[in-house]
Amino acid sequence: MDLLSHTITFRHALAQWYATAQRPLPWRTQPSLYRTVVSELMAQQTQIKTMLPYFERWMQRFPDFAALAEAPAEDVLKHWEGLGYYSRARNLHKLAKEYVALEPKPRSREDWQQLPGIGPYTSAAISSIALGEPAAVVDGNVVRILARLTDDARVFKNNGEAVKAFTPTAEAVLDQGNAGEHNQAMMELGATVCLKHKPLCTVCPVLAYCAASRKGSQEARPKIERKATVKVEVERAWVLQAGKLLLHRIAEDSGQLAGQYELPRLETVASPRSAKQLLASKSRSITHRRIKEHIYQVKAKPRIDASLEWVRVEDIERITLSGPHRRWIGELLAR
DNA sequence: AACGCGGGGGG
DNA sequence: CCCCCAGCGTT
Incomplete structure (x- = not known):
């Protein structure tokens, strides 16, 4: 069955499924x-x-x-x-x-x-x-579902291009009198059935409308190009003296991690020749960058500037750190 | 249009 | 190791 020729029955099948299959999320049970x-x-x-x-x-x-x-x-x-x-x-x-x-x-x-x-x-x-307006949402789930339902083989440069391409289809399929439930049903289907890897087509309520499933091309839809990941290495300083840890406070106007604390960069507190010892090497990723961070214990007297603060160990839980740095600091303090 | 922005889940 | 996730703001 072609999706766009059978939108009425498609909406009904989706709504029937959503009525019983939806997860009891807190903003649904108490909206x-x-x-x-x-x-x-x-x-x-x-x-x-x-x-x-x-x-x-x-x-x-x-x-x-x-x-x-x-x-x-x-x-x-x-x-x-x-x-x-x-x-x-x-x-x-x-x-x-x-x-x-x-x-x-x-x-x-x-x-x-x-x-x-x-x-x-x-x-x-x-x-x-929340307001009953007939607006169609187009997120990653909806793109994936619509690309499969229509077996769209186009190659998109990025997610934004794919969202733009499928917006008219999402609007055509939208149940205008029941837009909020319809939108949530689409996203719920994407999150629990129409999965990126190994979609659960055997339990899909709209399998009859899916052109990709008929050809076995589900997992090849949608085709979206990905940016290559860039690898970066950073050295951090571990300076713990008299129960206080030296931390760098990121400026409030910084685009990245504004207002948060992190371990200082090694080069800001220590000269290249000062005594130091590698304590740990950790990896994290930020969007398409893969960052390897080497944490050194600095044994010489550290250079201090205005962006650095001594934070008492017992106060660390009260400040805001990135997840990885909080975890690493916890591990190093436990040694 | 392209890029930067976090962290965790899951294959 | 990899990609992706109920995207947005800036340039």
Whole structure:
């Protein structure tokens, strides 16, 4: 069955499946505009399983727009620690402040897209799920599903190009009278059945509409080119004296990890010839960069500048660190 | 249009 | 080891 000739029955099959197969996620069992907004920001480029514990903690501490708007930035960042893409937290904080002050409140998709951190995907999600607007979401799940349903063999340069290519199809398939549920059903199908590797076609509710499954080309759809990963090496300094660890505080206006602490770069605190000992070598990845970090214990007197701070060991848990650095510091302190 | 932004899951 | 994930803002 061709998808675009049978959109009515397709929507029905999808909705029937979603009604019983959906996971009981906290923003579904207890829905609200605020919870929808927070869940969508946290879910950007992040698997649901990963962000769930963050969502629960967030709701305990910032239960509504007003509570978030009044919270100090440091507190907000701390609750995002480890989740990555920290501009999402800063944007969500800014959004809450704007939302509280805004009259009239934003209603339409266009209204929402004016707010910080809200782009085409998130504005469609919020306006359809919480406000009943017939806007189609197009995320990675939807792209994958539609590329398979239509067995689209085009090669896309990047994810953005694929999203643009499938937006008209997503809009054609959208159940306009039930857009929020339809959108969530599409994404749920992608997350639990139409998987990237080894999709569960035998239990797929819309298998009859899937051109790729008929040809066995599911796993080859969609075709999206990937950027090569770049390898980088960094040397870090470990300076622990009198129960205090020397840390570098990243400037608030830095694009990357703003306001967070990290182990200082070795060259900022020690000269090339000063005595040092390699304690550990660790790897992490940031987007398409693979970073290998070598941590050296510095034995000479360290150079100190304004970006460096001595942090008492017992205070380390209260500051904001990247996930990997927090983990490594914990390991080294335990030695 | 291309790039930078995190961290974890899963093959 | 690799790719991908309920994308957005900047250039």
